[in-house]
Amino acid sequence: MLLTKTLTSSTFKLALIAIGTFGAIASTIFSYVYLSTSSYVRDRSDRAIMAEHLSLLGAHERKGREGLIALIQERMADKSFADSVYILVNSSGIALAGNLDVWPPAVTAATGWAEFRAPRQSPHAANPPLLRAMLETFPNGDRLLVGKDIGDLDSFANQIRAAVISGAALIVVLAGVASVLVTRRTVGRIESINAASRAIMLSGLDQRIPLRGTHDEWDRVAENLNLMLDRIETLMGEVKQASDNVAHDLRTPLTRMRGRLEKVYQSRRVGDDDQSLIDDTIADLDAVLRLFSSITRIAQIETQARQSAFRTVSLVEVASEVVELYDAAAEQDGTHLTVVGNQEVLVTGDRDLIFDAIANLVDNAIKHGRPGGQVVVANERIDGRPVISVADDGPGVPADEYEHVFKRFYRLEHSRYKPGNGLGLSLVAAVAQLHGARIEMLDNSPGLKLRLWFSAPAS
Amino acid sequence: MTGPHRRILVVEDDPETAGQLVESLAANGYQVDLAASGNEALGRGVASDYAVITIDRMLPDIDGLAVMRQLRDGGVATPVLIVSALGEVDDRVRGLRAGGDDYLVKPFSFIELVARVEALGRRSDTVVKETVLRVGDLAIDLMSRTASRRGKNISLFPREFQLLEYLVRNEGRVVSRAMLLQHVWDLHFDPSTNIIDVYVGRVRRKVDDQQAYPLIHTVRGIGYRLRAPD
Numbered sequence: 233m234l235l236t237k238t239l240t241s242s243t244f245k246l247a248l249i250a251i252g253t254f255g256a257i258a259s260t261i262f263s264y265v266y267l268s269t270s271s272y273v274r275d276r277s278d279r280a281i282m283a284e285h286l287s288l289l290g291a292h293e294r295k296g297r298e299g300l301i302a303l304i305q306e307r308m309a310d311k312s313f314a315d316s317v318y319i320l321v322n323s324s325g326i327a328l329a330g331n332l333d334v335w336p337p338a339v340t341a342a343t344g345w346a347e348f349r350a351p352r353q354s355p356h357a358a359n360p361p362l363l364r365a366m367l368e369t370f371p372n373g374d375r376l377l378v379g380k381d382i383g384d385l386d387s388f389a390n391q392i393r394a395a396v397i398s399g400a401a402l403i404v405v406l407a408g409v410a411s412v413l414v415t416r417r418t419v420g421r422i423e424s425i426n427a428a429s430r431a432i433m434l435s436g437l438d439q440r441i442p443l444r445g446t447h448d449e450w451d452r453v454a455e456n457l458n459l460m461l462d463r464i465e466t467l468m469g470e471v472k473q474a475s476d477n478v479a480h481d482l483r484t485p486l487t488r489m490r491g492r493l494e495k496v497y498q499s500r501r502v503g504d505d506d507q508s509l510i511d512d513t514i515a516d517l518d519a520v521l522r523l524f525s526s527i528t529r530i531a532q533i534e535t536q537a538r539q540s541a542f543r544t545v546s547l548v549e550v551a552s553e554v555v556e557l558y559d560a561a562a563e564q565d566g567t568h569l570t571v572v573g574n575q576e577v578l579v580t581g582d583r584d585l586i587f588d589a590i591a592n593l594v595d596n597a598i599k600h601g602r603p604g605g606q607v608v609v610a611n612e613r614i615d616g617r618p619v620i621s622v623a624d625d626g627p628g629v630p631a632d633e634y635e636h637v638f639k640r641f642y643r644l645e646h647s648r649y650k651p652g653n654g655l656g657l658s659l660v661a662a663v664a665q666l667h668g669a670r671i672e673m674l675d676n677s678p679g680l681k682l683r684l685w686f687s688a689p690a691s
Numbered sequence: 692m693t694g695p696h697r698r699i700l701v702v703e704d705d706p707e708t709a710g711q712l713v714e715s716l717a718a719n720g721y722q723v724d725l726a727a728s729g730n731e732a733l734g735r736g737v738a739s740d741y742a743v744i745t746i747d748r749m750l751p752d753i754d755g756l757a758v759m760r761q762l763r764d765g766g767v768a769t770p771v772l773i774v775s776a777l778g779e780v781d782d783r784v785r786g787l788r789a790g791g792d793d794y795l796v797k798p799f800s801f802i803e804l805v806a807r808v809e810a811l812g813r814r815s816d817t818v819v820k821e822t823v824l825r826v827g828d829l830a831i832d833l834m835s836r837t838a839s840r841r842g843k844n845i846s847l848f849p850r851e852f853q854l855l856e857y858l859v860r861n862e863g864r865v866v867s868r869a870m871l872l873q874h875v876w877d878l879h880f881d882p883s884t885n886i887i888d889v890y891v892g893r894v895r896r897k898v899d900d901q902q903a904y905p906l907i908h909t910v911r912g913i914g915y916r917l918r919a920p921d
Contacts, residue, residue: 483776484705487798491711494801511911514800521798528776556850557876560889587878595886 243418247411262396270389285366285378301329315381323373342369421450437465526655533662547577554590566604573611577618579686581667589663592656593622601626623681634673702732702746715801729753742812748775770811802913803867827919858917867914
């Protein structure tokens with residue numbers, strides 16, 4: 233999981249680009265070092281060969297063929313010239329002097345440089361040394377070869393090449409490992425911030441992103457996010473306080489108005505007409521006050537202050553109680569209200585709020601279902617999760633309205649004149665959110681089926 | 692009820708609401724003392740013997756529930772009615788019913804407040820250990836959970852019986868819809884529809900249809916009253 237995130241993270245991609253660039257630069261430098269070192273070494277050996285060649289030519293010039301042979305023999309006796317090779321042949325190819333037995337057959341040029349494997353001295357010599365030599369042809373047809381064993385030079389170049397390649401490979405591997413580790417650390421840090429953010433979205437603004445105390449930029453990001461959360465929390469608190477104050481301040485005059493109306497209503501001097509006027513006014517006032525209470529209640533649920541009241545709740549029990557409460561209302565509408573599924577389905581939550589939510593769903597189903605239709609409340613356990621569903625066989629809700637029906641005060645066109653304030657499903661949504669439950673709307677064809685998916689209670 | 696048991700202490704900080712409360716309670720024969728703050732309530736509550744104390748949850752100085760707790764600590768056993776805004780109804784408020792006290796959610800009608808005060812006041816001075824309650828020709832047997840009129844059995848579901856029992860126990864007094872929900876269903880819930888009326892209607896059909904006189908009466912704008920004709 234973390235590895236996948238590491239490999240797909242942008243930090244890792246950056247690290248790969250860095251490794252690529254660095255690797256290319258390192259390869260260029262190493263190649264340069266290799267080429268210049270090997271050419272320097274070769275150059276030195278060539279110069280030594282040229283110097284030897286010159287001194288042999290000098291001997292030939294001074295003392296002729298004899299002098300040359302004498303010098304060659306002198307050189308062969310000298311230990312410090314052990315890696316040198318010489319051969320002097322006459323015009324018919326007979327060797328006159330030197331430490332090679334025969335003129336190497338591969339060398340045919342008259343003058344200049346030649347590079348060749350030494351003629352095989354015995355069949356067992358597995359790998360004859362690599363030689364580099366300078367050639368000279370004298371006017372009498374004698375041919376001289378002066379050279380050196382450059383096998384060491386060659387293996388030195390090979391060693392350098394191997395060192396350069398393995399060094400480059402090691403650097404790439406180390407850089408790769410280092411970047412995975414660094415990225416992992418970064419991704420881990422980002423993941424912890426992400427996890428904290430998700431927890432905050434899920435369960436409220438009171439949580440904070442943990443600091444590591446390293447005072448690095450991640451801690452600073454976390455600190456700033458925490459400060460931002462503090463600010464948001466303060467602002468939300470202020471907004472809530474303001475709306476609470478408005479609610480409280482409005483409630484008081486409304487209650488007074490209601491009190492005055494009630495007093496007038498009870499007074500014996502009021503006629504029947506006035507009484508029904510007052511009655512209607514009180515009913516309207518009550519509707520306003522109830523609306524107000526509902527908004528306050530939804531807001532209160534949304535601020536998630538009630539999770540402290542969470543207990544283990546039996547969905548079957550709550551569903552049966554709701555059905556019992558609405559039984560009479562359903563009977564009056566001729567609706568057949570039933571509860572199915574008596575398997576014990578437990579959730580962790582606020583019993584009263586769950587009751588409220590289910591009651592609202594049942595109320596809706598009866599109100600918006602088909603008169604004389606069926607309303608079925610079902611307790612189920614699907615994939616190990618407790619589910620309660622309420623289904624009717626009425627006109628249903630068009631699929632493109634699904635997301636709207638949970639908005640406050642939203643009402644479908646055909647239900648605009650039915651009783652209700654358009655807050656029922658908002659309350660259901662708020663209760664579901666508080667419980668971490670998911671709402672699913674399905675076409676019951678005909679009708680609407682609403683499912684509440686709770687999460688299984690922690691055992 | 693006699694003199695001291697018609698005395699009520701009202702703790703309410705809004706002067707006009709307080710005035711209306713005093714007026715409504717006085718109109719129902721209560722003698723009302725008023726306290727505008729928690730501290731004043733504590734002083735008066737300890738000093739005098741009241742039938743019922745009503746306390747607003749939101750007071751300028753002390754939380755209404757704290758006032759109640761301090762009164763209890765001071766040895767005052769008077770039933771308390773906490774008046775609370777809907778948003779303030781929490782487990783502690785709901786727990787009041789278990790302790791013999793009650794709560795009322797704002798906004799309320801004064802008839803409802805009087806009804807609650809009456810119910811609380813009665814609870815404080817009469818504990819009747821009868822097993823059969825009678826109103827007119829209706830008799831309900833609390834042991835066998837059955838009801839009958841003129842000896843003729845009425846078939847009721849358990850919840851319908853509970854509803855009838857609550858009405859009978861509050862005979863002659865107005866019982867609000869919210870009181871029924873709280874006491875019969877043990878719910879604090881605001882149904883947007885008339886489910887209580889429908890439920891009562893069903894009980895009423897079973898109890899009053901084809902009888903000499905109706906027992907369950909609707910009180911407009913508030914709820915119901917069970918009463919035999921004079």
